[in-house]
Amino acid sequence: MSEYKIIFGNLEQAFLSRQKISIKELLSCNEVNIFNSEKVIALIKLLISYDKIHILDSTNKRFMDYVIQWNKLKKITDLPQIKELYFDxxxxxxxxxxxxxxxxxxxxxxxxxxxxxxxxxxxxxxxxxxxxxxxxxxxxxxxxxxxxxxxxxxxxxxxxxxxxxxxxxxxxxxxxxxxxxxxxxxxxxxxxxxxxxxxxxxxxxxxxxxxxxxxxxxxxxxxxxxxxxxxxxxxxxxxxxxxxxxxxxxxxxxxxxxxxxxxxxxxxxxxxxx
CATH class of the missing domain: 3.30.870.10 (Endonuclease Chain A)
Structure with missing residues (x-):
């Protein structure tokens, strides 16, 4: 199993008890803070583009302060290979x-x-x-x-x-x-x-x-x-x-x-x- 699939599973776990959360708070969760933050951010950005993560509030906010929500209805069967540090x-x-x-x-x-x-x-x-x-x-x-x-x-x-x-x-x-x-x-x-x-x-x-x-x-x-x-x-x-x-x-x-x-x-x- 690729590291990104493991991170994906842990992100899903983190959202089970949270309807919404800021990206900064998400990165500090026990399920997520064990991973390299740049890799987690890369995956979050990808999942936003896939509509698996919804942005609830980004008004006058930096990316780390965006409030986001897990889209339970969106199914992702497989994750593409993401090059390390793919996102600048x-x-x-x-x-x-x-x-x-x-x-x-x-x-x-x-x-x-x-x-x-x-x-x-x-x-x-x-x-x-x-x-x-x-x-x-x-x-x-x-x-x-x-x-x-x-x-x-x-x-x-x-x-x-x-x-x-x-x-x-x-x-x-x-x-x-x-x-x-x-x-x-x-x-x-x-x-x-x-x-x-x-x-x-x-x-x-x-x-x-x-x-x-x-x-x-x-x-x-x-x-x-x-x-x-x-x-x-x-x-x-x-x-x-x-x-x-x-x-x-x-x-x-x-x-x-x-x-x-x-x-x-x-x-x-x-x-x-x-």
Whole structure:
């Protein structure tokens, strides 16, 4: 029996004692909370499209707050195979200026916007990695790397491959940035983990020393199934001082992000940080 059939059976059990329920409450039910929430949400969306689940109230509500009902009259003989993370999902994460001078935090609370910080979400992403971590951070700095130094070293020890794409990190371009990346490299090398770290520089100039092509995107991709895309990156100012905003996404579009990253990474220069 497929996992989705098991989830389907448990959803049916959860509705036996409930005529209606919000999706958020449903996910917390004992019959349902034992499963991966993204898979449950994927199945709920499919069952809504099949008319097996009715939406009773969605007015001015986010999806998780929709009030839904099980349609007992609708019979489903077989469930199609649903690819894992078939439905795209996205969560907002941000960092706020340190001084709440203009009441931003209270404003977001009034709008029911849950503030998930860059620091906590980046850490959570890195912690989930099983195979690979891809980072596109044009202005990555040592003082930002130190926030995540321990978790990244831990993942490298677990043979997770870490690729970092940045800019202006050749010694001839910007000695301060070069030295920062050298510190990162030496940090891995001191633990004999340098073979799991791949750093490349995408920054090209014309013959007249004018900028020809560079990167400015900020992306983190975990195992090619989950990603961050936004304005924030691995810098102290980005995490502590600036207003930064991004999305944590999962689903089919992450495959596109993986290929976008790959396209730039293979055209970037390897950097000798010895």
């Amino acid at each position: 999902t996205a969560e907002i994460c941000l960092s706020l200026p340190p001084f709440d001078k203009f009441g931003l935090i209270d404003f977001y609370k009034d709008k029911n916007i849950k503030v998930k910080t860059l620091k906590s979400q980046f850490y959570s992403l890195f912690n989930e990695a099983k195979k690979s971590i891809k980072i596109c951070s044009p202005f990555l700095e040592w003082n930002g790397f130190t926030y995540f130094q321990d978790i990244l070293l831990s993942k490298a020890q677990q043979n997770v491959k870490i690729k970092i794409l940045s800019r202006e990190i050749k010694s001839s371009e910007n000695s301060r940035r070069f030295e920062g990346f050298r510190k990162i490299y030496k940090c891995f090398k001191s633990k004999n983990l340098e073979n799991n770290l791949f750093i490349r520089n995408y920054y090209y100039e014309t013959e007249n020393k004018k900028l020809a092509s560079s990167i400015h995107a900020k992306i983190i991709i975990i195992d090619n199934i989950k990603a961050y895309v936004g304005s924030g990156e691995i810098r102290k100012n980005s995490i502590e001082k600036n207003f930064e905003l991004g999305l944590i996404v999962s689903g089919e579009k992450v495959k596109d992000l993986k290929n976008i990253f790959k396209g730039v990474f293979i055209r970037a220069e390897e950097v000798n940080l010895e």
